[in-house]
Amino acid sequence: MVRLAMTQPQVELRREEILDAALELFERDGIEAVSFRRIAARLDCSYSAPYRYFASKHELLTALRARAFRWIEQRMVDAIGVSSSPIEQLRMLARAYMDAALELPDRYALMFFDIGDDDLDPSPELVEAKRAALGVCTRVVAAAEKAGQLSLRVDPLSASHLFWCGAHGLVSLQVGSQFVMGRAYETLAPMMIDTLIAGLKAPPP
Amino acid sequence: MVRLAMTQPQVELRREEILDAALELFERDGIEAVSFRRIAARLDCSYSAPYRYFASKHELLTALRARAFRWIEQRMVDAIGVSSSPIEQLRMLARAYMDAALELPDRYALMFFDIGDDDLDPSPELVEAKRAALGVCTRVVAAAEKAGQLSLRVDPLSASHLFWCGAHGLVSLQVGSQFVMGRAYETLAPMMIDTLIAGLKAPPP
DNA sequence: CTATTAACTTAACAGTGTCAACAATTGGTC
DNA sequence: GACCAATTGTTGACACTGTTAAGTTAATAG
CATH class of the missing domain: 1.10.10 (Arc Repressor Mutant, subunit A)
Incomplete structure (x- = not known):
């Protein structure tokens, strides 16, 4: 050889x-x-x-996006370290995610916006970076549920998806002032977190 | 002259x-x-x-985006017509929004993703189209609140923002399979709606 | 009919991603 | 050390792109 x-x-x-x-x-x-x-x-x-x-510019940007996902994952990991209660960890984690996104909005936009086609040839590196980032959220949600601070209405994976979707929706609408936000981020962010937690605590209908 | x-x-x-x-x-x-x-x-x-x-390609795309916002507004208006209860209207509206987004994902991506700078020279047409679309949601939320089907935890405008953010976050993560969704849209969509409604119904802490 | 003016065309500039053909450099083998 | 193969880097080119400037056509007002 x-x-x-x-x-x-x-x-x-x-x-x-x-x-x-x-x-x-x-x-x-x-x-x-x-x-x-x-x-x-x-x-x-x-x-x-x-x-x-x-092989292409898309591949280069994909590698850059994977980096960005590892960055925001680290931000979340750093945030949950300082609090003890799982439900408080969840709050800090969500807040850290949104703060990071608004701190470097261009980097956050790179993670989700400038995309050609992600289905074809999905980069294992990027998939893994996304999975790892979501994993942080899922583990905290599971811990909160195990500690009895969250009801069993939905499973931890689904619940972490809801948090991710809520946080992502909020900051991505805020990032490029893409929406006419009649309410400021500082009031909406905790509102979203509290509403989702309250909704998950509520008994099933 | x-x-x-x-x-x-x-x-x-x-x-x-x-x-x-x-x-x-x-x-x-x-x-x-x-x-x-x-x-x-x-x-x-x-x-x-x-x-x-x-004047520029950006301006052309902006006009196209305004069209898309009017389109999704119409989809929501059509959806709320068939149900009576405000809370059910809210459910149908959110579902119609998400279904529309996933039905024409490229069009939805145009509305939010392919953007250079929206702050500079904000198109009045686009701003109005966005405002009108959010208005549909806000009115239904206000009606639900007035009918006593939603608690007074947050004002209607903020509440409609939460719905919009939740729906947008869910579909925009789904659209380009940009996220490793361990759960399918069909289960997550009603989960998000129900969780937000339950969270808004819950008494303040 | 003439002059003005808006609508349109053509040419060109400065970029871009991408690929093929070529040169240079490197590392292993005899 | 010399040779050879493979890999790395360079150059040129193609087919695009958005955008602007100068020139052309056509229609309308006086």
Whole structure:
């Protein structure tokens, strides 16, 4: 068997370099500034070189999105560390998610908005990053349920979906001021969390 | 004063023709197929002609988005007509919104996803279309509250925001299979509606 | 009929993603 | 050390894109 010119770790390192350059461009000048030409200029290589490491721009953005999901997961993990009660952990987690999204709205938009087709060729890395992020939420919900602080109306996975959907809906409508919010985020965010918790506590009809 | 070559209604008519062509392209081949060149080809005019009616592509897409908001508003209005109880109207309205979004996911994605900057130069037409659509929801929530079917925990406008955020979050995560949904839409959708209603009915803590 | 003016066309610019052909460099084998 | 294969990087090109400027056509007002 013939050895590769670059060892596997070296390839991974170059990928990370390219992603770093792409991320810098993105954070500085937004999604429209992310182009193979500009990335190449930053890395002092030709505009076609990154194609050896990413088959398409979609693939590159997908890798960037996976990074963003790991970032927001970390934000949630950090948030739940400081509180004790599971239901309070859930509150902090949801709040941390929404705060992070509004803190770096462009990054959050990248996670969900600028998408061509995600069904075809789903990146395992991205799927795993999403799964891990949701996992944080699911575990806290399950803990709250086990502690008797949430009724058994719905299973933990479904309940965590509801929280995720509620939080995502709120911040994604807020992010680009895409909606005429008659109410401010600071009042709506705890309202959403409390309403969902109250709804999950309520006995089934 | 000098008369215009086109009367005001004629200008509006031409705008609609351009939007019709753009919409056909969009519905057939997606957002990437919407370009001034392709629109012009469909209208048998030069690729620069539409610039007389839309200052930029963003403005054209904004007009298309306003159309989409009026469309989903109509879907909600149609849905609430068939039920009587306000709380049931609310259920039907939310369900109609989500069903419409999943029925034409690309159109729904256009409404929220493909956006450059919405803050600068906010189109009055789009703002009004959004306001009108939310108004449908707000009125039904207010009616439910007045009928005593919802507690007074939060005001109707805030409550309608919660419904909108919940519904939007659910379908927008579902639309591009952007999330690893461990639970199907058919189970999550009524779950979200019921949980929010139950949460709003619950007494304040 | 003429002059004005709006509607339209053409050409061009500065970008973009993507791919094919070519050069350079590297690493293992004899 | 020399050779060879494979991989990495470069250049050029294609087919697009949004957008603007200059020039053209056509219709209308006086």
